[in-house]
Amino acid sequence: MNREIITIRNLSKYYGFGTDRIEALKNINLDIKIGEVFGIIGRSGAGKSTLIRCVNMLETPSEGSVFVNKLNLTVMTDIELRRARKQIGMIFQHFNLLESRTVFENISLPLELIGATKTEIKSRVNELLALTELKRHQKQYPNQLSGGQKQRVAIARALATSPKVLLCDEATSALDPRSTQTILDLLKSINKELNITVMLITHEMDVVKEICQSVAVLHDGEIIEQGAVLDIFTNPQTQVAKDFIKTSTRMDIPKSLRRMLKPKPEDNDSRLIRISYRGSATSQPIIGYLISHFKLTINIIQANIETIQDETVGVLVVEVSGTEDNFQQGLIFLNRNQLNVEIIGYVHRAATGFA
Ligand SMILES: Nc1ncnc2c1ncn2[C@@H]1O[C@H](COP(=O)(O)OP(=O)(O)OP(=O)(O)O)[C@@H](O)[C@H]1O
Ligand SMILES: [Mg+2]
Structure with a gap:
């Protein structure tokens, strides 16, 4: 009803x-x-x-x-x-x-x-x-x-x-x-x-x-x-909602990394993205596929899995480097598989220590 x-x-x-x-x-x-x-x-x-x-x-x-x-x-x-x-x-x-x-x-x-x-x-x-x-x-x-x-x-x-x-x-x-x-x-x-x-x-x-x-x-x-x-x-969709979610997943990006975040990429920068998914998808195959299929280099910054309303919800923050073409194809792949992606910003490739 x-x-x-x-x-x-x-x-x-x-x-x-x-x-x-x-x-x-x-x-x-x-x-x-x-x-x-x-x-x-x-x-x-x-x-x-x-x-x-x-x-x-x-x-x-x-x-x-x-x-x-x-x-x-x-x-x-x-x-x-x-x-x-x-x-x-x-x-x-x-x-x-x-x-x-x-x-x-x-x-x-x-x-x-x-x-x-x-x-x-x-x-x-x-x-x-x-x-x-x-x-x-x-x-x-x-x-x-x-x-x-x-x-x-x-x-x-x-x-x-x-x-x-x-x-x-x-x-x-x-x-x-x-x-x-x-x-x-x-x-x-x-x-x-x-x-x-x-x-x-x-x-x-x-x-x-x-x-x-x-x-x-x-x-x-x-x-x-x-x-x-x-x-x-x-x-x-809104910054306010994003902020509330961050407080509850305790998934804020480390301060040291946040300081280096840029809103626009410069040469050789990698992207910092947040991927969220629900249900049976798990992070392992996603990451593996992005690496093998789209030749992207991926560094996991944070990962969190929890249960909301009896459903599994995962949130990953990853640093991605690779050509823009490959990255865009990777995004299409993620979207097609019902994964939500948010680009948080750009960091110099050495920023996370895995240049
Ligand atoms: N009786 C009142 N007279 C004048 N202004 C008021 C009155 N009650 C609330 N306000 C104003 O209306 C706005 C909303 O207040 P409200 O108490 O509804 O917020 P809130 O979201 O419940 O905040 P909190 O989380 O602090 O309880 C505030 O700017 C507050 O100062
Ligand atoms: Mg109140």
Whole structure:
């Protein structure tokens, strides 16, 4: 089933007036399908929080529309909006729990607000305590919990009214790597088992890689790139996306080499290229073929293989020397075999020590 559950059309959000006006979001269009985990990645100040807060109207859009489950939230009265928000849960970087309430009471709050009976509350909260593995903490207060446990309480609270959508604003950014993994695993199982669509924002490509199927890159209030995580990962179009991928593959070129990089070749320079591939292709035959068939000399600078969305993705950075003709034919061969190639720049042949 490919139906959209969140549709955003021509959404803009401005803060302030006149010369102080900040355009936090500019003409955003987005479709999130039922059952997806959809990531929004962007640097600090890109507009991520503003965007996700527009989805449940914590921020009122300046222009455009937001539809959740076919309902246009931007034209609703307060009463209609309150009802619609039952379908949308949200969690935050700093958990936003009520310190004066126990774990149980934090989770029960949304149910109290919609007038559920004591029996209904008890049974629903118990389900949620089980789901988030918090049963033995139910009488504790937030300040007696770890960050990971607090976020689990927040997740349980967000799910109390059985929403169809869960919005996550940097939900793991305040957590250590182990708690991050626990929370990501929990979000994954909520998505799969309860069929809740997850929209999450993050500045970490690792998070996107771990749980998202689709991603949009937000930069200065605009979506500059979007698609399947695997596609963006193996074939990023924008510099911002390339930078995020570099941080997550830890595949930046060594500094010493980067210093020598030239944007245009001079005589006798070799090319530095990044090759990415997915699936069953492996680096060995590719390199071997380039060498034997196109008479190219290849020096592997870096190689990395990982699994994204259950698929193998390899990234190689190699230095290539040989005639331009042979190089161009090599590129055609790589492209024909579904390998993505990016020319990073040119270096003097002696640069990598294998002149
Ligand atoms: N309430 C507000 N009033 C005025 N300007 C705001 C407000 N909220 C956000 N902004 C501005 O809007 C822009 C986008 O902010 P936003 O918080 O959405 O970014 P972000 O991508 O979530 O950043 P971070 O990763 O640091 O959380 C920034 O320039 C910010 O200063
Ligand atoms: Mg933010």
